[in-house]
Amino acid sequence: MLKVKNQRDIIDRRKVFAELGKIGKDGDLKPLKQRAAVLRCLKDTLLHGRSEIRERFEASNSGHDAVFSYSFLIDQIVRLIHDYAIEFVYPLHNPTKEQRMSVVAVGGYGRGDMAPHSDVDILFLFPYKQTAHGEQVVEYILYMLWDLGLKVGHATRSLEDCLRMARQDITIRTNLLESRFVWGDEAIYDQFRTRFMDELVKGSGLEFIEAKLNERDERHIRMGDSRYVVEPNVKDGKGGLRDLHTLFWIGKYLYRVNTPLELVDQRVLTKKEAQGFLKAQNFLWSVRCWLHYLSDRPEDRLTFDMQREIATRLGYTDHAGASGVERFMKHYYLMVKHVGNLTRIFCAALEERHQRRPLIRFPARFFGNKEIDGFQLRNDRLAVESRDVFREDPIQMLRLFLVAHQNGVGIHPESLRWVTQNLQLIDQSLQKDPAANAIFLQILTHKITPDIPLRKMNEAGVLGRFVPDFGRVVAQMQYDMYHTYTVDEHTIRAIGILNQIECGDLSDEAPVATSVIHKVISRQVLYVAVLMHDIAKGRGGDHSELGAEVAEKLCPRLGLSPADTETVAWLVKAHLWMSATAFKRDLNDPTTIRAFADLVQSQERLRLLLCLTVADIRAVGPNVWNGWKASLLRELYYATDDLLSGGLNADSRDSRVARAQQKVREALTGWSEQDIEDFIERGYPSYWLSFDTETQLRHAELTREAKNSGADITIHTRIETDMDATEITVHTTDHPGLFSQIAGAMAVCGASIVDAKILTLSDGMALDTFWIQDANGEAFNDKGRLNKLRKTLEEVISGQLRPSGEIRKRQVVDNKARTAVFRVEPNVIIDNKASRTHTVIEVTARDRQGLLYDITRVLRDLSLQIASARISTFGERAVDVFYVKDVFGLKIDSRTKFVQIKENLIEVLTNDDRG
Numbered sequence: 001m002l003k004v005k006n007q008r009d010i011i012d013r014r015k016v017f018a019e020l021g022k023i024g025k026d027g028d029l030k031p032l033k034q035r036a037a038v039l040r041c042l043k044d045t046l047l048h049g050r051s052e053i054r055e056r057f058e059a060s061n062s063g064h065d066a067v068f069s070y071s072f073l074i075d076q077i078v079r080l081i082h083d084y085a086i087e088f089v090y091p092l093h094n095p096t097k098e099q100r101m102s103v104v105a106v107g108g109y110g111r112g113d114m115a116p117h118s119d120v121d122i123l124f125l126f127p128y129k130q131t132a133h134g135e136q137v138v139e140y141i142l143y144m145l146w147d148l149g150l151k152v153g154h155a156t157r158s159l160e161d162c163l164r165m166a167r168q169d170i171t172i173r174t175n176l177l178e179s180r181f182v183w184g185d186e187a188i189y190d191q192f193r194t195r196f197m198d199e200l201v202k203g204s205g206l207e208f209i210e211a212k213l214n215e216r217d218e219r220h221i222r223m224g225d226s227r228y229v230v231e232p233n234v235k236d237g238k239g240g241l242r243d244l245h246t247l248f249w250i251g252k253y254l255y256r257v258n259t260p261l262e263l264v265d266q267r268v269l270t271k272k273e274a275q276g277f278l279k280a281q282n283f284l285w286s287v288r289c290w291l292h293y294l295s296d297r298p299e300d301r302l303t304f305d306m307q308r309e310i311a312t313r314l315g316y317t318d319h320a321g322a323s324g325v326e327r328f329m330k331h332y333y334l335m336v337k338h339v340g341n342l343t344r345i346f347c348a349a350l351e352e353r354h355q356r357r358p359l360i361r362f363p364a365r366f367f368g369n370k371e372i373d374g375f376q377l378r379n380d381r382l383a384v385e386s387r388d389v390f391r392e393d394p395i396q397m398l399r400l401f402l403v404a405h406q407n408g409v410g411i412h413p414e415s416l417r418w419v420t421q422n423l424q425l426i427d428q429s430l431q432k433d434p435a436a437n438a439i440f441l442q443i444l445t446h447k448i449t450p451d452i453p454l455r456k457m458n459e460a461g462v463l464g465r466f467v468p469d470f471g472r473v474v475a476q477m478q479y480d481m482y483h484t485y486t487v488d489e490h491t492i493r494a495i496g497i498l499n500q501i502e503c504g505d506l507s508d509e510a511p512v513a514t515s516v517i518h519k520v521i522s523r524q525v526l527y528v529a530v531l532m533h534d535i536a537k538g539r540g541g542d543h544s545e546l547g548a549e550v551a552e553k554l555c556p557r558l559g560l561s562p563a564d565t566e567t568v569a570w571l572v573k574a575h576l577w578m579s580a581t582a583f584k585r586d587l588n589d590p591t592t593i594r595a596f597a598d599l600v601q602s603q604e605r606l607r608l609l610l611c612l613t614v615a616d617i618r619a620v621g622p623n624v625w626n627g628w629k630a631s632l633l634r635e636l637y638y639a640t641d642d643l644l645s646g647g648l649n650a651d652s653r654d655s656r657v658a659r660a661q662q663k664v665r666e667a668l669t670g671w672s673e674q675d676i677e678d679f680i681e682r683g684y685p686s687y688w689l690s691f692d693t694e695t696q697l698r699h700a701e702l703t704r705e706a707k708n709s710g711a712d713i714t715i716h717t718r719i720e721t722d723m724d725a726t727e728i729t730v731h732t733t734d735h736p737g738l739f740s741q742i743a744g745a746m747a748v749c750g751a752s753i754v755d756a757k758i759l760t761l762s763d764g765m766a767l768d769t770f771w772i773q774d775a776n777g778e779a780f781n782d783k784g785r786l787n788k789l790r791k792t793l794e795e796v797i798s799g800q801l802r803p804s805g806e807i808r809k810r811q812v813v814d815n816k817a818r819t820a821v822f823r824v825e826p827n828v829i830i831d832n833k834a835s836r837t838h839t840v841i842e843v844t845a846r847d848r849q850g851l852l853y854d855i856t857r858v859l860r861d862l863s864l865q866i867a868s869a870r871i872s873t874f875g876e877r878a879v880d881v882f883y884v885k886d887v888f889g890l891k892i893d894s895r896t897k898f899v900q901i902k903e904n905l906i907e908v909l910t911n912d913d914r915g
Contacts, residue, residue, distance in 0.1 A: 007072060009052055010049045010052050010053060010069055010072065010073055011045060011048070011049045011072075011073055011076045011077075013076045013079060013080060016041065016042075016045050016076075016080055017080055017083060017084070019041055020038055020041060020080065020084050020088075021087075021088075023037045023038055023041065024038075024084060024087065024088030024089075025088075038084060038144075039144065039147055039148070042077060042080065042081070042144065042148060043148060045077070045080075046073070046077060046148055049073040049076075050070075050073070050116070053066055053069045053070060053073065054066075054116075054293065056069070057289060057293075058313075061286050061313070061314055061315070062282065062286065063281075063282050063283070063284070063285025063286030063287070063288065063289050064278075064281075064282045064285060066115075066116075066285065066286075066289045067112065067113050067114050067115060067285050067289065068112050068113075070114040070115070070116065070118070071105070071109060071112040071113070071114045072112075074109065074114065074120055074150075075105070075182055075183075077145075077148070078103060078120075078122070078141065078145070078182055078183060079182065079183045081140070081141050081144045081145070082103060082137070082141055082183050082184065083183075085136075085137050085140040085141060086137065089136075089140055090133060090136045090137055090140065092133055095133075097127065098126075098127065098128050098129075098131055099131050099133050099134060100126070100127055100184070100185040100187075100188055101124060101125065101126055101134050101137065101138075101184050101185060101188070102124075102125040102126075102181065102183075102184040102185050102186065102188040102189040102192075103122060103123075103124060103125075103141075103182045103183045103184045104122070104123040104124075104125050104179050104180065104181060104182060104189055105121065105122065105123075105179065105180045105181075105182050106121045106122070106123050106155075106175040106176060106178060106179045106180075107119070107121035107153070107175050107178060108121065108178075109121045109122070109180075110175070110178035110179045110180045111178050111180075111245075112180070113241075113285075115285070115288045115289050115291075115292045115298070116289060116292040116293055117151075117292045117296075117297055117298040117299075118292075118298065119151045119152065119153050119298075120145065120150050120151065120152045120153070121152075121153040121154070121175070122152060122153070122154045122155075122182075123154070123155050123156075123157065123162070123176075123179065124138045124141075124154065124155070124156040124157075125157065125158075125159065125162065125188055125189060125192060126156070126157070126158050126159070126188070127158065127159055127188050127191075128158055128159075129158055130156055130158070134156075135156075138154075138156055142154060151298075159188065159191065159192050159195070162176060162192060162196070163192075163195060163196065163199060163200065166196065166200055167200055170208070170211045170212075170215075173200060173208070174212070174249055176196060177196075177201070177249060177252060177253060178249070178252075179192075179193070197256065201253055201256075205253055205254045208249075208250070208253050209250050209253075209254075209350065212246050212249055212250060213246070213347075215246075216242075216243065216246050219236055219242065220238045222236075228333055228475075228485045228486040228488075228489040229484060229485070230304075230477070230484055230485070231301055231302060231303050231304065231307075232301075232302050232332070232336070233300050233301050233302070234284055234287050234288045234291060234300050234301075234302055235288065235300040236300065237336070238336065238340075239335070239336025239337065239338075239339040239340055240284060240336060240339070241281070241284045241285070241288065243339050243340075243343060244277065244280065244281050244284070244339060244342075247277070247342060247343060247346050248260060250346070250350070251263050251266075251268065251346075254350070255268070260274045260277045260278055260281075261274050261278075268346065268350070269342075269345065269346070273342060273345060276338055276342065277342055279335075280335045280336075280338050280339050280342075283331075283332075283335050284335065286314065287302065287310060287314075287332065288300060290306075290309075290310045290313055290314070291306055291310070294306060294309055294310070294313075302332070307325050307328065307329060308324075308325045310328065311324045311325040311327070311328035311329075312324065314328060316328040316331075320540045321538045321539045321540030321541075322476075322538050325477075326476070326477050326478070326538070329475075329477035330475045330476055330477055330486075331475075333475035333477065333486055334474075334475045337459065337475065340459055341420060341459070341460075344413045344416055344417065345413065345416075345417045347413050372403060372407055372409075373399070373403045373407075374396075374399075374403075375399075375400065375403055375404075377409065378412055379412070380409060380410070381404075381409055381410040381411060381412040381413075382400060382403060382404040382407070382409055382410070382411050382412060382415070383411075383412035383414065383415045384396065384400065384415050384418065386418075387418040387421065387422065390418060390419065390422045390425055391422065391425065394422075394425040394426060394427075394430050395430065395433065395435060395436050395439065397419055397422070397425065397426065397462060398436055398439045398440060398443075398462070398466070399439055400415065400419070401443060401453045401456060401457050401462070402439055402442055402443050402453065404453070405443065405446060405448075405449075405450075405452060405453040406446075411456065416456075416460055419460050419461075419462060420460050420461055423461050423462070423465050426462065426465035426466050430466070431466060431467075431468070431557070432557060434559060436466070437557060437558045437559050438559060440466060440467075440558065441524065441528075441558055441559065443457070444495070444527050444528065444531060445523060445524050445527045447499075447502075447503075448499075448503075449496065449499060450495055450496070450499055450527070451492050451493065451495045451496030451499065452496075454492050454495060455492050458474065458488055458492060463488075464488075467531075467554070469532075469535050469536075469550050469554060470488065470491075470531070470535055472535075472538065472539075473486075473487035473488050473491070473534065473535060473537055473538060474486075474487075474488045475488065476488065476537060476538045478537070484620060484621030484622065484624075485619075485620075485621070487534050487537050487538070490534065490619050490620065491530070491531060491533070491534055491535075491619075493619040494530050494533070494615045494616055494618075494619035495527065495530050495531060495615075496619075497614075497615045497618045497619050498517075498526065498527065498530050498611065498612075498615040501513050501514055501517055501611060501614065501615065502517050502518075502523070506618075509618075509625070509627075509630065510614045510618075510630060511634075512610065512630075512633070512634045512637055512638075513610055513611050513614040516607040516610060516611065516637075517607070517611050519607055520604070520607050520608055520611065521604055522564055522567070524560070524564065525560070525564050525567050525568055525571070525608065526571075526608055526611055526612065528551075528555065528558065528560065528564075528568050529551075529567075529568045529571035529572060529575070529608070529612055530612055530615055530616075532547055532550060532551050532554065532568065532572050533547065533571070533572050533575045533612065533616060534547065535547050535550050535551075535572075536549075536550055544572060544573050544574070544575060544576060545573060547572040547573070548569040548570070548572045548573035549569075550572075551565065551568045551569040551572045552565060552569045555568050555569070567605070567608070570605065571605075571608055571609065571612055574599065574600075574605075574609060575609070575612055575613065575616060577596070577599055577600075577609070578596075578609050578610065578613040578633065578636065579613050579616075579617060579629075579633070581595075581596045581636060582629075582632040582633050582635070582636040583629070583632060583870065583872040583879075584842065584870050584872055584879060584881045585834065585840075585870060585881065586835070586838075586868050586870065586883050587632065587635050587636055587639060588686070588689055588690045588868075589834075589835050589836075589837075589838070589883070590836070591834060591835050591836045592834065592835070593636075593639045593640055593643055594643065595834070596636065596640055597640050597643045597644055600640060600644070601644075602644065603641060603644050603645065606637065606640055606641060606644065610633065610637050613633060614630075614633065617629060624777075626724035626725075626773075626777055626778075627720070627721075627724045627725070628720075628724055628725045628754055628755070628771060628773070632755075654685075656688075656689060657685045657688045657689060660688040660689070660693065660696070661680050661688055663693045664676075664679075664680065664693060664696050664697065664700065665680070667693060667697055668697070668700060671700075675704065679700045679703060679704070681762060682703065682761040682762050682763055682765075683696075683759075683761060683762070684759075684761075684762065686759075687759055687761075687767075690757060690759070691757075698716070698718075698729070699729070699767060702714060702716050702729060702731055702767075703731060703761075703765070703767070706731050706765075712732060712733065712798070713730070713731070713732045713793070713794050713797055713798065714730075714731040714732070715728065715729070715730055715731075715790050715793055715794070716728075716729045716731075717729075717786050717789075717790065719779050719780075719781045720771070720779065721779060721781075724773065724777065724778050724779050725754060725755075725771040725772065725773055725779055725780075726771070726772050726773070726779045726780040726781060726786070727769060727770070727771055728769070728770045728771075728772060728789070728793075729767070729768070729769050729770075730742060730766065730767075730768045730769075730770070730793065730797070731765060731766070731767055732765065732766055732797055733764065733765060733766065734760045734764055734765060734766035735766075736860055736863070736865075737856075737857070737860035738766055738768065738797070739756070739758055739768070739856045739859075739860075739866045739869070740853060740856035740857045740859075740860045741796045741797050741803075742768065742770065742793065742796070742797070743852040743853040743856050744796055744802075744803030744804070744807065744850070744853040745789070745792045745793045745795075745796040745797070745801075745803060746770070746772060746789070746793075746852075746853075747803060747807050747849050747850040747852070747853050748792055748796075748803045748807060749785065749788055749789045749792050750774065750775060750785075750849075751772040751773070751774065751780050751789060752772060752773050752774070752775070752871075752873070753770050753771070753772055753852055753869075753871050754771050754772065754773055754871050754872075754873075755770070755771045755869070755870060755871060756768065756769065756770045756771070756868065756869040756870075756871065757769045757868050758866050758867055758868055758869065759867075803850075803853065807849060807850035807853060823846070824844065824845055824846035824847075824876060824877050824878075825844075826843075826844065826845045826846075826905075826906055826909035826910055827843070827844040827845075828841065828842070828843050828844075828901070828902045828905045828906060828909075829841070829842040829844075830842075830892075830898050830901060830902065832891060832892070832893070835883060835891075837885075837891065838867055838868075838883040838884060838885055838891060839883075839884050839885070839891045839892040840881060840882070840883055840884075841859075841881070841882045841884055841901065841905075842879065842880075842881045843855055843878075843879070843880045843881075843882075843905060843909070844877065844878070844879050845877075845878055845880075845909045846876055846877065846878070847873050847875075847876055847877065847878035851878055851880075852871065852880060854908050854909075855880060855882075855905065855908070855909075856882075857908075858901075858904050858905050858908050859882065859884065859901075861904070862897075862900065862901055862904060863886065863887045864884045864885070864886060864887075864892075864901075865884060865885045865886070865887070865889070866882050866883070866884055867883045867884065867885060868882075868883045869881065869882050869883070
């Protein structure tokens with residue numbers, strides 16, 4: 001029976017049944033009215049009980065008390081309905097042996113683990129086949145529970161049916177393992193329980209363990225196979241409640257325990273570990289209860305909007321360098337990490353106890369027991385003789401991970417347990433030990449998957465202890481839609497990706513980085529820089545600047561030379577420069593390349609920065625890296641490398657224009673000389689430097705097609721699968737606001753513009769090129785959608801359709817999304833130094849449908865000509881950069897105009913920001 005404090009304040013079953021008895025004895029009430037009166041009474045009782053439980057929960061935030069109180073409340077409701085049915089609806093004064101029935105709670109309800117909207121799982125257990133009377137009672141109970149608004153999972157089975165089905169189905173067996181007597185004939189339940197444990201459980205423990213661990217692994221894969229996803233599932237995610245359930249199921253199956261503390265008596269867990277189990281369980285219960293309360297449904301996914309609200313409800317406040325929601329999520333990730341530690345500990349204890357093959361599986365390479373570099377090999381895993389090994393020589397804690405990885409074997413869970421129990425041995429003396437740091441560098445720079453031992457070290461707590469600055473970002477969440485993982489997980493993934501680049505595994509996705517990484521003089525510098533690039537996040541300042549300071553102090557400790565230390569510190573400081581330049585600046589503007597080259601200064605640093613940038617971006621999340629970003633970084637790398645090597649200085653602008661024109665002349669076979677020259681003359685010098693020959697040839701065909709057809713608007717589409725983008729080229733008469741019209745049409749069709757090149761030919765025709773993606777960051781490649789886009793573009797440009805209304809509808813829908821919780825402060829930067837010929841306007845705002853349309857309308861109304869644009873999106877944050885000139889084709893040099901531009905843009909961003 002569940003024990004709940006002050007249970008009569010939740011529900012007084014005797015008092016309620018007395019009220020029900022009055023209804024049942026009222027002979028003037030007809031059956032339907034009598035049932036309605038019973039239902040009203042029970043609804044009021046259930047409502048009162050729920051209100052009392054919620055009030056207690058809001059005051060205490062105790063998930064433990066809430067879930068057990070809910071189970072207790074449902075127990076009493078079920079008992080009331082059962083007793084009323086037996087006494088007043090279907091009375092049976094002398095039931096036969098066959099007519100007895102036991103009401104049993106199974107599943108989560110059986111555990112006494114019920115969140116506010118959990119299902120009520122009930123088994124109606126009969127000694128033999130169900131009788132007619134039993135069927136009536138069961139039906140009455142179920143319909144009453146359904147009418148109360150409860151979601152009921154039910155089964156009606158005989159004792160033999162239960163045993164037979166549990167023998168065949170592991171899920172049914174697990175449900176019955178957690179069964180709990182609620183009401184009715186307890187002798188039937190006791191008989192079932194005895195036979196279940198003796199006939200099914202006894203002797204089948206290893207089979208059950210294997211099945212439940214396989215089931216857990218499959219669930220982890222379905223849920224993303226990481227504890228560190230940004231919107232975790234509290235119940236089914238890795239390290240969530242279901243993992244705790246799995247451990248407890250195994251313990252209950254093997255040792256017949258009813259609480260985690262009883263596993264201490266079985267010497268499976270220590271008292272501290274069992275208390276850690278209960279602490280993690282209570283925390284996850286509390287989070288799940290708030291999810292159910294705030295969503296008013298059985299919601300188990302901790303979404304962005306819920307994270308902020310629950311953080312507040314649980315009392316997490318903003319601190320320097322970390323918001324309340326980030327502190328809450330850090331606590332969450334530390335808890336699920338602890339659940340992972342418990343899993344290893346538990347499996348180690350079971351493995352030793354039962355002397356069987358490993359419960360956590362590794363490929364077999366060795367058989368029997370042997371010694372490797374001073375460690376034992378047991379069950380194909382590296383182990384130490386006793387915990388005293390670490391106490392006598394703490395450096396062995398690091399060597400254990402290195403030797404295991406070098407030999408391709410796992411680490412014995414018992415040895416990992418001893419590591420986590422002796423983390424205090426990793427003190428300042430070990431941190432400063434040159435031999436220990438040399439071992440750590442060997443792990444970090446290992447040529448085969450260094451991320452694997454680093455992740456194991458992080459899970460065990462070793463990495464954060466040995467590198468305390470890294471320990472500060474363990475489980476550090478970044479509360480935005482752009483970053484998918486915690487800082488520590490992102491960093492370890494980046495190291496793994498860097499290794500994949502070095503091994504050639506990403507040659508298709510990152511060909512330039514794959515090529516240049518082997519030209520890097522010091523790979524050690526590169527790996528250390530990746531380890532430290534985000535090490536100062538959450539400190540309340542520019543993490544790049546602060547991280548460089550950390551690198552200057554930490555690198556000498558790791559054994560790096562002064563020159564290498566300086567390079568690592570520079571890389572950490574500069575690790576965002578390359579992506580910022582590639583994604584936010586016009587790479588055809590010589591000023592952009594020259595400014596970036598001045599920052600980088602050497603080809604070695606350029607190579608290092610490229611590799612770090614690619615690894616960093618790819619490690620952000622599964623859908624962040626794409627061919628388009630790869631092409632921009634490639635373009636920036638080659639242009640800068642050319643400049644640093646003196647290539648561009650030796651080649652004048654005029655000669656490069658002439659060479660580009662000559663390539664086109666030679667390629668346009670079958671064209672008359674006059675037609676060729678007409679096309680050449682249409683392009684200003686900037687045109688010939690902005691596109692490659694292949695693109696210019698397509699433009700030549702497009703403009704000739706437009707001239708021959710006499711069409712006012714000509715649109716060509718081309719899917720660039722390598723860049724995950726679709727190229728849209730629009731040829732039409734240039735006029736003010738054309739860019740805004742095109743952006744509006746794109747927004748109406750659900751296309752996101754990732755880059756744009758705006759050109760006006762010498763004949764007054766616009767030749768505008770846009771690269772677009774769909775909502776998933778992939779090429780816009782559906783034929784039907786492309787046809788709709790082409791038609792919409794023609795209607796908008798010709799003035800037949802105004803996109804404003806449709807965009808507003810889309811924004812209203814977008815506002816309802818869970819991501820509306822994010823806030824991005826609008827910002828406008830106007831820069832006259834970034835380009836020699838244009839004023840650069842950088843706009844930062846919360847991304848939404850039609851944002852680009854609104855921005856370009858403002859620029860149009862201010863009589864500004866947009867020459868090119870670079871559109872970037874980082875989760876919920878959009879950063880759009882425009883190269884503009886005034887109405888006379890000159891840079892803007894009026895301070896008054898600057899103020900007007902900024903004020904007008906901020907106004908539209910503030911008024912229309914749905915964040």
